[in-house]
Amino acid sequence: MFLALRQVRAFTDNGLRLIMSNLKEISSVKSFGGFQKVYSHDSSELKCEMKFGIFLPPDADKTKYPVLYWLSGLTCTEQNFITKAGCQKYAAECKLIVVVPDTSPRGCKIEGEDDSYDFGSGAGFYLNATEPKWKTNYRMYSYIVNELPAFIEANFPAIPDKKSIFGHSMGGLGALQIALKNSDKYKSVSAFSPICNPVNCPWGIKAFTGYLGEDKTTWEEYDACCLITKHGSTYPDILIDQGTADNFLIDGQLNPDAMEKVCAEKKVPLTLRRQEGYDHSYYFIATFVEDHVRFHAKFLQ
Amino acid sequence: MFLALRQVRAFTDNGLRLIMSNLKEISSVKSFGGFQKVYSHDSSELKCEMKFGIFLPPDADKTKYPVLYWLSGLTCTEQNFITKAGCQKYAAECKLIVVVPDTSPRGCKIEGEDDSYDFGSGAGFYLNATEPKWKTNYRMYSYIVNELPAFIEANFPAIPDKKSIFGHSMGGLGALQIALKNSDKYKSVSAFSPICNPVNCPWGIKAFTGYLGEDKTTWEEYDACCLITKHGSTYPDILIDQGTADNFLIDGQLNPDAMEKVCAEKKVPLTLRRQEGYDHSYYFIATFVEDHVRFHAKFLQ
Numbered sequence: 162m163f164l165a166l167r168q169v170r171a172f173t174d175n176g177l178r179l180i181m182s183n184l185k186e187i188s189s190v191k192s193f194g195g196f197q198k199v200y201s202h203d204s205s206e207l208k209c210e211m212k213f214g215i216f217l218p219p220d221a222d223k224t225k226y227p228v229l230y231w232l233s234g235l236t237c238t239e240q241n242f243i244t245k246a247g248c249q250k251y252a253a254e255c256k257l258i259v260v261v262p263d264t265s266p267r268g269c270k271i272e273g274e275d276d277s278y279d280f281g282s283g284a285g286f287y288l289n290a291t292e293p294k295w296k297t298n299y300r301m302y303s304y305i306v307n308e309l310p311a312f313i314e315a316n317f318p319a320i321p322d323k324k325s326i327f328g329h330s331m332g333g334l335g336a337l338q339i340a341l342k343n344s345d346k347y348k349s350v351s352a353f354s355p356i357c358n359p360v361n362c363p364w365g366i367k368a369f370t371g372y373l374g375e376d377k378t379t380w381e382e383y384d385a386c387c388l389i390t391k392h393g394s395t396y397p398d399i400l401i402d403q404g405t406a407d408n409f410l411i412d413g414q415l416n417p418d419a420m421e422k423v424c425a426e427k428k429v430p431l432t433l434r435r436q437e438g439y440d441h442s443y444y445f446i447a448t449f450v451e452d453h454v455r456f457h458a459k460f461l462q
Numbered sequence: 463m464f465l466a467l468r469q470v471r472a473f474t475d476n477g478l479r480l481i482m483s484n485l486k487e488i489s490s491v492k493s494f495g496g497f498q499k500v501y502s503h504d505s506s507e508l509k510c511e512m513k514f515g516i517f518l519p520p521d522a523d524k525t526k527y528p529v530l531y532w533l534s535g536l537t538c539t540e541q542n543f544i545t546k547a548g549c550q551k552y553a554a555e556c557k558l559i560v561v562v563p564d565t566s567p568r569g570c571k572i573e574g575e576d577d578s579y580d581f582g583s584g585a586g587f588y589l590n591a592t593e594p595k596w597k598t599n600y601r602m603y604s605y606i607v608n609e610l611p612a613f614i615e616a617n618f619p620a621i622p623d624k625k626s627i628f629g630h631s632m633g634g635l636g637a638l639q640i641a642l643k644n645s646d647k648y649k650s651v652s653a654f655s656p657i658c659n660p661v662n663c664p665w666g667i668k669a670f671t672g673y674l675g676e677d678k679t680t681w682e683e684y685d686a687c688c689l690i691t692k693h694g695s696t697y698p699d700i701l702i703d704q705g706t707a708d709n710f711l712i713d714g715q716l717n718p719d720a721m722e723k724v725c726a727e728k729k730v731p732l733t734l735r736r737q738e739g740y741d742h743s744y745y746f747i748a749t750f751v752e753d754h755v756r757f758h759a760k761f762l763q
Contacts, residue, residue: 190745190746191705191740191741192745192748197745244546245545245546247548249748249749406492439492440491442491443545444491444492444498445492445493447494447550447551448492448493448495448550448551
């Protein structure tokens, strides 16, 4: 606890921001020589309190490190990845901070916000909603791209111009669409079983209709395949792992074939690995998270 | 699913046992090239259905492997270790099966069985109860030492004479007292933050009074320090990791100093590592589980 406060003090370049954001340490546990912490803060984009996990590698009280952002999938909070993925070992070895936000605003008192596993709470889809009911709080795109990194850089030992992003499923899509539109901000992007083409799958159609309305041209801003078709990509490589025994692949939610096709058409470098027999779970993520961390470390160091 | 059934068929040397025990596959997920599975079966020792996790390393459909048993701590089920410890990577590398039982009988309809976190359900303490209320079901000692290994060896590709055991907290005590009394059965033993001297700590006094009654001489059978004082140990080494920031250490529940003292007195080889700043959680276990798996692999291969 003492260490955490000392770190926050040491790296806060704006004491006022720290106080205004109401940063609170929820937990701090030593892990692989560093610290896995959870904080809450008041988000101005989302107009609610948000939690996030942050792994600080060894010696984060002495020096600044690059930051790797992880975006989780449907139903997750900041806890799933930090307890199950086993990422801390590789973050410690590669000297990376790993930031793990929650997947949506919470407790906004919007009618129906807790009714579905794939819409509302736990299902923010990393977009800025435009439909009247959701547009005040459901601004996860701006939260992830602007507010959270500024907050992390103000309060933790983060090197501002060294950021990468990865995620899983809904968060794999989030990582892809965010990185594709912000190649000036991120050094690299990767994903586990991402929703590659949400405008053409049940999860995407439900979420985009609800958050963005019926005009499908607005949906394309948040679809990895549409973005690549329109704008290509300047990343030297995009790493995607997809399990072949993933039920959601079989159900047509993920569409890696569409991603492969548009990347080939637009000559966008893509390393899509079909991992034989793996499913959609954190056991799959844990198996290959080392490869993803080392992939990003290569671009961040 | 098909693979699992094929494996069970291939390695069952007694079809009747399989049917009588009512073995059911609850889940099967690919992990680090092997499979993390959960089964249930009917335990004759505990007179209830029990679940266990089992990690089968790659090629477990072709060959037999040594088995490492993990005993979990208070409140755990078979899930905590298999989802949070990150052991599968090292079990796959070292070619070990890892079996993770639940921590007590469940649903036995004993009055008060679910009332405490440290007694009854989730708190079997790996002993054979003698008090009338508990003695019919609470026989975790016999379940772990006899019934479960016989069952695993009959139904999975396990080498019968190659077994080791480790555990955490209550399960660290379980691993130690079981290994110390059965050095013919186990090749090695290790523990994370074990309850070293339960006859002298609040958790142990509560559990032993409840399960074994007031005669404290019967308690010593399940106390690692008492067993070493009486019988020494023939193991070439015992590995214990203990975090220095562990609240339960500070509360006097764990007593590694007592263990160190009796091992020194009885010239019992002990590697007790005090890990600076680590707590009692699975983040601590995940950090050092590789060392423990490799420690056991050395004796099992």
